[in-house]
Amino acid sequence: MARHVSCDDIRTRFSSAMSDMYRTEVPQYGTLLKLVADINAQTLYHNTRGEDALTTRGGSEMARIEIERHGAIRLGTPGELHTMRRVFAVMGMSPVGYYDLAPAGMPVHATAFRPVTDEALARNPFRVFTSLLRLELIEDDDLRARAAAILERRQIFTDRLLTLLDRFDSEGGLNDEDATAFVIEALETFRWHSHATVDAETYHAFHQAHRLIADVVCFRGPHINHLTPRTLDIDATQQAMPEWGITPKATIEGPPRRNCPILLRQTSFKALEEPILFPADEGGKSGEESGTHTARFGEIEQRGAALTRRGRKLYDQLLAASRDATHGLEGEAQQRALRDAFLDFPDDETTLRREGLAWFDYQPNEGASVTNVAALPRDRGALVEALIEQDVIRARPITYEDFLPVSAAGIFRSNLGEGGAQQYAATDSRAEFEAALGAAVEDEFALYEQRSERSLSDCLAQLGLAPDA
Structure with missing residues (x-):
């Protein structure tokens, strides 16, 4: 019997192939990778303590940073989410955490698929933030019904991929030939398609309701909308982006700059305006109508310490209290006000450990x-x-491996433009999400x-x- 390829190896093959594909689709992503590599090299050169911290675990932490990526996709139906869980299971990735973005103006809820064991994280910590559209948040009855009908008709997974998923489930793994085929077939789900599946009028109706709805409903599949490398100094990266021909968003999302980084800080460049084609019917003859769509962007992240429940409660309290002070501010002014608001959060490892604020x-x-x-x-x-x-x-x-809903919403909004976000009432939909997933989130x-x-x-x-x- 042929030997099974490890899930860790399949995950590495897939994340590498995904990165190559995205670099071809979004050339500025390649520039982003070079920029981050340059900043990381400079940071380590000027900070030997930082290098020591990254090499104390047998060198694994620095090695993983060089290949570390996270992506994001948006799904349309419970069935798509259920099958996507099976896809990520082949790569040794489990659903971790539940994120309801509705209170932040996004009609989706989400989880993050990622490895969970120490060994798997050291090999390759590839993670994918995976959102599911909440159709019930579309207020217009007719529009909601049209969206459901469109999504019900599409199939985002190839027949070959579904066969391989069944084989993995029945045999407990994939041999080398099947693992190679799996990567090829799975990539098709994440690939960009410039042809919309609906006419221009329908697209604009969804777009007016919410740009995320148009992005999810109007295309053949959940194109990967960003791949994020990890930087060791996001402030330096943000400052250097214009020199590399990249225009960053005005404000870094997440906690302020600290001596002891915590959780997750993120920045991005604005979503690309990409040409698309709509199917059109002119005088009884089929044709195409040109248009544009913005969804895919470049993102960079810096990861810090994972907080305990006590630490996260303090973080959330200070973040909420900072909103008045930082409202309307951007750039360094916003970061300065945020740092002042977080003065009550200890900023040395000894205190974080002794007070049980970080792991x-x-x-x-x-x-x-x-x-x-x-x-x-x-x-x-x-x-x-x-x-x-x-x-x-x-x-x-311990490095924080997960996400922050407020930060995710901030990145989304910065790439949706003015009017991109709506107001949605907060509802507890975790049970419905897990039912669609077919499993409880970790x-x-x-x-x-x-x-x-x-x-x-x-x-x-x-x-x-x-x-x-």
Whole structure:
């Protein structure tokens, strides 16, 4: 029997092929990658501490940054979401977190498909923010019915891909030939198609209701709308973008610049205005009508420490309190006001760890040993602090692997233009989303806690200390 290709390998093959495809479709994406690589090299050259932090885990963190990408797609039906979960399962990616963007003016809710184990994340942390259109938020009854009918008729997956999904499910994996075919077939779902599936009048009706609705409903599939590389200094990247012929959005989304980065900061360049063709019927003869569509853009991100529930609660409180101070501001003025609003959020690793605001993983320092076990505190928390102070173990912040709904909405709005966002009432639709998905989404906080606890237990065991010490 042919040997199965690992899900990690298939994920790497797919993300690489996706990057190549997107570079061809959106040439400015290639410029973005060169810019980020240049900024990362400069950042490491001028910050040896940063390089040490990225190489303390066997070099895996720096290696993963070089290939790290996240993409985003928007789906139209529960059936599409259900099948997409199966597609990502082949690549070892699970749905993590639930994001309701309706309160932020977007008629979608979402999850992020990504690897969840330490080993898989180290190999390739490819993640895809996957939104599902909420048809019930289209207020016009006729427009909502037309959207449902259009989406019901389309098939975004090739027949060959569906066959391969069945094979993966029945056999528990894919051999090398089938894995290659899977990547080719899956790419077709994410490919850009310049031909709309509806006439210009229908497109503009959806576009007027909400630009995201037009983007989801009026095309053959959920074209990947951005691929995001990870930078080590998003402020430097933002400043350098115009020098590389790229116009950035005015404001970086997420927390302010800090000594100890937390969560996720993002910026982007404005969505491309791309030529499309609408089917037309002129005098009984079929033809085509030209038009334009904006959906795909370039995005850059900087990732910091994953916060505990307590840390995230404080972050959300400070973010909400900052809105009055930052309203109407852009650029450095906005960032300065945001930094002032976040002065109450500790900005050193020791305080973040001791106050339980961020998650850390733990490793013994090379050559370290415990010589006087009896003198160590019995309380586990005090024990950890004592070992850190004695330079026996080191603690490093765990990288945040997920997303921020407010930031995602901010990126969406900046690329939709004026009038892109609407007002939608907040409703709890997680149960409906998970029903469509065919699975429960993973709790990101639990994943970080498990990783931290696992690393600490392993660390203490390597030092010969009882897990319950």
